[in-house]
Amino acid sequence: MKKILLILLLVILYSNIDINGYCDDYYIDNKLNRFIENKVDSRYILLYLNYNYKSIEDKSLKETIIDKFILYNEKYLDLYQTQFDNMYEKNVKNLQTKQNLKSELNILNNIYSYDDINNHKFNFIDNKPNIVRDLKKIYLRGYKIIINNNKFKLTVNYDFLKKAY
Structure with a gap:
């Protein structure tokens, strides 16, 4: 059993599989839009961005997300x-x-x-x-x-x- 777990761990590490699940760039943007529509407290939005922003590869999308968040904060x-x-x-x-x-x-x-x-x-x-x-x-x-x-x-x-x- 230990060998199987060790092999599984090595396969995951070797193939660089994201254990938390796959999120593409636009999924994160859509989630941010839903947070804004539902008027979620900015603390929770910033916490979400803190953990997911690094995985976004599209630089223009990164700037768009930060700009949306800034506009949301300016409103409140x-x-x-x-x-x-x-x-x-x-x-x-x-x-x-x-x-x-x-x-x-x-x-x-x-x-x-x-x-x-x-x-x-x-x-x-x-x-x-x-x-x-x-x-x-x-x-x-x-x-x-x-x-x-x-x-x-x-x-x-x-x-x-x-x-x-």
């Missing part, structure tokens, strides 16, 4: 800005927390990998789980927060989307 920008503002008003009560939040945002704005954002340790605001949770959601959706004149403005993270994918 005001909604997430409002959510961030509400979270900020509830949880940031003092100057120290505000400074820690700024430091954390400066670090997050320089991360260009979905997995790195997901695994990021919030050293400055780790004692504020509501802020950590909401910031992680925002950045995993493909947005970033810019600090301008002590105001926090949400924008689509074009650099992240273009560099990571």
Whole structure:
């Protein structure tokens, strides 16, 4: 039995068969279109793209997919800005927390990998789980927060989307 499993494993590795199933480029594009039509949260779309985008061979299709995702994110920008503002008003009560939040945002704005954002340790605001949770959601959706004149403005993270994918 062990020999059969070993031979099967070698055949799979040798023939480079994708164990997860075969997905052509247009299947991924169609799936993205269905996500957009059903207004799926961008976190889940970005997670799907994170695992499937590498397998797309057509470069023009890759650009089209990223452009669709950017347009989708731009449509919901005001909604997430409002959510961030509400979270900020509830949880940031003092100057120290505000400074820690700024430091954390400066670090997050320089991360260009979905997995790195997901695994990021919030050293400055780790004692504020509501802020950590909401910031992680925002950045995993493909947005970033810019600090301008002590105001926090949400924008689509074009650099992240273009560099990571």
